[in-house]
Amino acid sequence: MEYVTQLLAGGNLASDGVYTKRCVELLESRFHIAKVLLTPSCTAALEMAAILCDLQPGDEVIMPSYTFVSTANAVMLRGAKPVFVDIRPDTLNLDESRIEEKISSRTKAIFVVHYAGVACEMDPILDIARRHNLRVIEDAAQALHSYYRGRPLGTLGDIGAYSFHYTKNFICGEGGAICINLPEFADRAEIIREKGTNRRQFLLGNVDKYTWVDVGSSQVGSEVSSALLCGQLEMLDEIHARRAAAYERYQQLLQPLELSGFFDLPRVPAHCQGNYHIMYLMLRSGDHRDRLLAHLRDQGISAVIHYVPLHGSAMGTQLGYSPGDFPVTERAGACLLRLPLFADITADQQERVVNQVARFFEQVV
Ligand SMILES: *Cc1c(COP(=O)(O)O)cnc(C)c1O
Numbered sequence: 001m002e003y004v005t006q007l008l009a010g011g012n013l014a015s016d017g018v019y020t021k022r023c024v025e026l027l028e029s030r031f032h033i034a035k036v037l038l039t040p041s042c043t044a045a046l047e048m049a050a051i052l053c054d055l056q057p058g059d060e061v062i063m064p065s066y067t068f069v070s071t072a073n074a075v076m077l078r079g080a081k082p083v084f085v086d087i088r089p090d091t092l093n094l095d096e097s098r099i100e101e102k103i104s105s106r107t108k109a110i111f112v113v114h115y116a117g118v119a120c121e122m123d124p125i126l127d128i129a130r131r132h133n134l135r136v137i138e139d140a141a142q143a144l145h146s147y148y149r150g151r152p153l154g155t156l157g158d159i160g161a162y163s164f165h166y167t168k169n170f171i172c173g174e175g176g177a178i179c180i181n182l183p184e185f186a187d188r189a190e191i192i193r194e195k196g197t198n199r200r201q202f203l204l205g206n207v208d209k210y211t212w213v214d215v216g217s218s219q220v221g222s223e224v225s226s227a228l229l230c231g232q233l234e235m236l237d238e239i240h241a242r243r244a245a246a247y248e249r250y251q252q253l254l255q256p257l258e259l260s261g262f263f264d265l266p267r268v269p270a271h272c273q274g275n276y277h278i279m280y281l282m283l284r285s286g287d288h289r290d291r292l293l294a295h296l297r298d299q300g301i302s303a304v305i306h307y308v309p310l311h312g313s314a315m316g317t318q319l320g321y322s323p324g325d326f327p328v329t330e331r332a333g334a335c336l337l338r339l340p341l342f343a344d345i346t347a348d349q350q351e352r353v354v355n356q357v358a359r360f361f362e363q364v365v
Contacts, residue, residue, distance in 0.1 A: 042165065063075070068113075083102050086327065100132075118268050143277070172229035193217075263283045
């Protein structure tokens with residue numbers, strides 16, 4: 001609030017101002033990112049990535065069906081086609097063992113999604129990409145401050161995309177960032193972000209006027225959002241520690257119910273460090289999930305489901321997919337329930353949530 005007030009009092013709302021620069025510096029230095037540009041959303045960053053990959057009509061892009069629509073839309077907007085692959089049952093991330101069977105002569109890229117802030121199996125995925133000459137884009141919307149074998153997510157592919165949407169860990173309402181990990185993309189990324197002009201070179205004094213040089217859009221975020229984000233990034237460790245404590249408390253409180261066989265709790269592989277983005281229960285059936293959801297809602301607890309698999313949606317059907325194509329994805333779509341998790345949640349609130357989950361299962365069995 002202090003930063004936003006300072007910004008407004010200063011009266012200059014020009015974008016890419018001091019707060020944006022501070023956010024960029026914080027992100028680049030903390031996560032060893034070659035180049036960061038702030039964007040109005042992760043969706044915008046993914047759309048920029050699709051342009052940078054030079055996707056053309058008829059091209060194919062491999063991705064999970066268990067993701068948010070933005071991953072697929074970024075590809076569709078270039079006239080390219082999402083080619084879905086099922087997910088792993090443990091992390092609910094792209095099943096790397098099923099990627100190669102989907103690669104064709106038209107495949108141009110793999111868009112990975114790090115679900116719940118837990119890494120995809122990046123070493124095998126990067127190896128597949130290298131062998132088939134494919135770009136790798138990380139939809140790291142949920143994965144800021146998560147790691148794969150010690151390396152920050154968002155920095156492992158050619159491009160990474162983060163979200164600062166109000167539902168994520170570090171937020172500014174609506175916001176995002178693109179990580180340009182491949183140096184040859186750096187100049188073009190700035191042009192695309194500035195509506196296809198070389199305005200950035202003009203501001204740096206390298207050219208005496210700026211003009212239209214490429215395709216592009218308005219992918220520059222508001223300085224007001226950057227002021228909010230700056231405060232969040234400066235508190236990154238504190239926010240992270242609070243989420244970690246809340247997540248661990250849920251794990252402890254829920255373990256007896258898991259041992260009774262009512263559901264599975266999320267597990268993070270030993271070589272991955274997560275950011276405690278989501279606490280979910282994987283229930284035994286869609287019926288249990290729907291009834292538990294209704295029960296918690298009745299108690300005023302804001303439990304929520306997550307992705308409706310893209311391949312079973314209206315658009316997915318148009319792309320030629322049918323229900324039954326991806327069983328692990330469909331199980332997650334039907335059986336997964338997210339519990340409320342936020343930095344300020346109290347131990348009492350968490351106990352109330354878990355008590356209500358327990359009460360539900362007392363009635364079910
Ligand atoms: C939240 C999310 C997005 C969209 O982020 P916005 O900043 O709202 O555009 C994209 N992909 C995934 C996996 C997400 O979780």
